Amino acid sequence: MNKHFPMSRRGFLKLGGSTAAVASALGASRLEAMEQELGGKDFSPVTGKLREAVPYTCLVCNIEDGGIAYVEDGRIVKLEGNPDHPGNRGKLCAKGNSGFLHTYDPDRIMTPLLRTGKRGEGKWKRISYDEATTMLAAKLREVIDRSVKANDPAIRNEIVFKWGRNRTGGAIQRLMGAMGSSAMVGHTNICESSKKIGLEPSWGPDIESADFQNTKYALIFGGNVTETAYFHNPNAQRLVDGVVGNKAKLVYFDPRHANTAKIADEWFAPYPGTDGAVALAMANVIMNEKLYDDAFIRTWTNVTPEQLTAHLKSYTPEFAEAESGIAAKDIRRIAREFATTKPATTFSYRGPCKHVYGSYQEAAIHMLNVITGNVEKKGGYCLPRGMGYGQPGPKPAGGKAASILGAPPTYPLAGHQVSTHMPYQLMKGDAKCSVLMTYYDNGAYTYPSSHVWEALLKDEKLIPFYCSFSPYMSENAELADLIIPDTTYLERWDPESMPSDLRPWLGIRQPVIKPLGNTQEWRMTAIQVAAKLDPDGSLGIKQYLNFKDGEEWVRAQFDGIPGLKEDGGFDYLKKNGVWPKYGKIDPVTGQIVDKNGDEVPADYGLHMKELSAAAMEGTTVEANGAIKKGGKTVGVRINGKNHAGFGTGSGKIEIYKEGWKKYGFNPMPVYKRLPSRDKKADELVLITFKVNVHTQSRTASVKYLAELYHKNPAWINPKTAAAKGIADGDLIRVTSTVGYIVTRAHVTEGIHPDVVAISTACGHNSYGRLAQLKMKEKPADYMLGGDADIDNNVWWDDKGVHPNPIIKLSVDPIGGSQGWYDTVVTVSKAQPTDKYGDVKASVEASMKDYEETLRLAYTGDLHKANHKEVDIDWAHLPELKAGGGH
């Protein structure tokens, strides 16, 4: 993830030595306390036999924690955290522990399926992988032939690949690149893209690694660390260690009392979309009261304290109070505490950034760490540490023509695509699709105004051929023409790395068991499709997918990682699951310790690292200190020293973003009042959230998790409910301009009175029998079948109601991110004829939302009105350029 600081293990360990002595004082007493081992082996409670252990990497959610799977008689019976893994330190969350049930889901699709009835009718014919890949190859070949014939590379963009969760380590991009299509659409704009865009231009990487464990003060904005967020399991452990173990203070901002508020010293419920105002006001206090780190700002940023103070002038705590509802005196107090308690860090996730102009809010929060000099300090706000792995050569050049789906030119700053727009672009004829492939993607459930995806996928004119790689009958997969099921994550190969610890690691996902039935992993499907598409290699496609199987492909990806080979290379990873091994977990402290029981230290101050003479070779140093090599910034010269710096153009933290200004956006972090802030008094803001025991659309079919959480009534404050005559459990209608849903009220003291909150993960109209509570139905002939527990013991009778159909499309014009928490709704008692679960949503209304949100883009008519303060030549904004983004 952090390409800026690839770190070899050796270099890392060398740096680490210095702090070891400090920790050793505690070593002796700690060691004696180790009585029982934390894990690493497992026994059958029935027979007492030692179970076979196979390391793997989790993918129930996307934090990629390391695990060990235990196998008994060829069946995966238990999962456990990998004790060698520095990120999750031997532990799995509830989802991770339940992950093997994905593999044994009785409703799992066990064979490729060809649609026989109408789209969505649910009539399928079982076919072989051979037949299925032949069919898909033929469809792809048709497009490529046309492109070759017309000598028009743009035609290849009619091959559209839409993915949601993509942990293939570039395999999808490789396949698409080989075919020459740029129409690749990832899901990041419904995920957290405006966070990434708030951060990347500011300091390089797209996320922070908050050193919760060692901090003394944590300020968290809408990142539900103990339940969700990057990196749920690792960060939850560290936050508890920090708050309870290290006695750090935790202040949590969320309109909803999420579980993170449980361990917080203070919980504040801001009005949705106003975190930016709060953060800017805190910065205002810190600057005005001279609590900032003068040297750090002057040395390491592209602004001066004076400029900052001037910029923040209008963001007074009183102003923020009026916007957010959080008392000015609290804002002042917390700002002072944050600035004077060292070390301190912020953390934020989707809460602040998933709004229109969410990029500003993220940038504002980021700035708090910068002005207090907490960046890259132990216990502070650190750069993420990851390890890179690439694709093996030869590498395809990629599509020659830009795709409007892959990178809408109206969003030049949105470096992570604007996938929400795909259906509208196709419906309006802005782009064409001949073959659609989806991987780990369930737009008809997970997207805002999800009914639009359903409408798109049902339309055979717009989508003449649709192939899904889903192993489950999801809302999307139901509408496919061809399903070529992938295997589950415990039966396939992927390379992994995530900055879930301050010590970087590399992990592997490998088949714990042979894929059940005759299923095959997606990599194999891709290899076969390429081979059939280009049997003689004349199209130049096959050469890029010329692997024997998934294992060979991933092995090639791991070759050439510095230091790995010396430790045993790919086979080391197969055996141990993660590399390097930093030490052992101390069962008492939970920390990774060396042979002497001393904590293996992390490395701080990455930006300060001095570049070696070798690294400086062939570089030039610009006036602002940026050290350039081949057009790229590789470091920054400060006071005559060459430092690694930050991953920006100047090598410093860029609080001022020239790139934003170019398009008429404010280069500085600002606060923009959203329309939802001006809702009518009797309206509410609808927000949505995830819960600790589910992952997106995927886990409603996992019985342990469904048993823990299966319905998602709408959280509403008792005062608000009373004013509307709504009692706990009442049937209610939640109505937006898109339509309405009929659900139930969960009257709770844990929510802001102006807000109604409905979680995701429930209310499926697909995804197998358990997710839909249709246990009486027999599993279809293509399903795995056979779980007497599910057939007989499911006791709950409420599957929930999903809010996504009525969540309006509205996109941040900077980061291109969906504003999930900006939908204004009315909530009322249900009408007499309403039934629980009723949903009504209009495609026309969503079409209007699309037009409306385009007005905010830099080319739109509302853009200038919203950015009057920006001093540029508004008549000459950059031209629309296809293939924009970065």
Added chain:
Amino acid sequence: MFEYGWFHIAPWGAELSIYFFLIGMAGMSYALSTAPDLFGGKFEALRPVQTPGLLLALVIVGICAPLLILDLGQPGRFLYPIIYFHWTSPLSWGSVFLVLFTACIVGFYWAKHHGNRGDLLKPLAVVGSLLGLSMPLYTGLDLMVNTTREVWATPWMPVMFTVLSISSGTAMIALIAKVMGKTGADVMVILHTILLASVATTFALFLGLVVSLLYGSGEMQQGWQILNSQYGTQIWLLTFVVGILAPLGMLAMPAIGRQPTILVGAGIASMIGAFMVREVLLVAGQLPQLFY
């Protein structure tokens, strides 16, 4: 996450309260049936109902044993409480008693009618009656020994269950006598006296129980609340009014109470009460902790 996502069952249900009720009745029937041979004298008046009384006890045991066995999750292992006898478990003792009691019934009948072993009658009458009346005693103990369920863990339980068995057993014998037309004055006097005494004792015990539920530990008060809110009809109408007050009223004046129809009526009413109070106590003892 909501408050709860997991629930518990109340482990004992109707099978148990039916069993408690029936087995107590069997014990008293046996005692009354064997009284002529044990005490003679006035009790000779009960001689005509002896055989039907013994038969009744046997039939009840014949119902109870399968009832108990079928209530087990592993009916095939019904002998385990005896095979793996655990002396601190009332259930183990109960199982042994049930077998011995059944043997006494059969033995007494055999000694009387086939074996011609008059010498065995008295000992069998004593042992069998004690065993028979220890059946309700042990069912009460069964609850009482659950020291952690406060509604049950009072000496009221075994005492009350025994007294209730005396009344319902007596009532059943009265009914038999009435059906057989053997409602001689002596029989009526004996049955009336026992019934009146036992119902009156029940009345006192009931009041005592009410007081300890009302003013006892928090858990007892909770049990009391549950009784009143969910089982008001059972406790007040069926137990107190029908099962205690009504028979007391009917039996209070010996002249009226000894009329066979009235006596039998009072008996039936007391049986309804005797069943109900067990049923609700069984439930009320379990529910306070159901959500703990």
Added chain:
Amino acid sequence: MAIGLQADPSEGVAGKKRWAMVVDLRRCIGCMACVAACKAEYDVPLGVWRTTVKVKDLGQFPNTKRQFMPRLCNHCDNPPCVRNCPTEATYKHEEGYVLQRYDRCIACRTCIAACPYNARHVLPSNRTRVKIGGVVDKCTFCEHRVSNGLVPACVQTCLGRSRIFGDLNDPKGEVHRLVSNSSTVTLKPEKGTKPQVYYIQPAQKITDQMSAPPVSYAAKADAEAFYRHNKGRQFFGGVL
């Protein structure tokens, strides 16, 4: 031999182990990892639990407070479940575990009635993988893991490191240290069961509640669904 126990309590007995758990409620984040790990470890069917984590919200907006309360068998030193079992199917191990002999249990549910902590359940016969069913089951303190030198599965995976396990008799052990140095409480000490699961800093309302029928609709509706589903099933008293 102590009355009604197949083994004497080993707490404080030199040379013997006394396994115990400490749950530090300050550290519990309600993640439910323990619940899922335990279900997986034993193929625990739906509708029954060896361990749960209760959730309770207290206070009023904006002073809302949430509490989590992990619960499991207390492996009592004076276990009424053991005392009342007619077949010695449930017994106390000399190292403190209270365990089940499945092949002896007749599922009379006497032990369920005796346990004041709802720590026991009747195993349904329809399970995914393991064939044992129709008998009473409960948390075993993961005896099969502990006797092999490992901590229990729920402790192993506990994200907050809220669950701490060890030998109470080992003066150098973490559990011993916590129980002797911090103010720990046990549940319902007045019942005389001598629980061996110790809690650090529980919210009073959670340990004291004798009966806490669900209050929210969300929880009540689930309770009703649970009882509706179970009605008419064997071992279901039909109450409620």
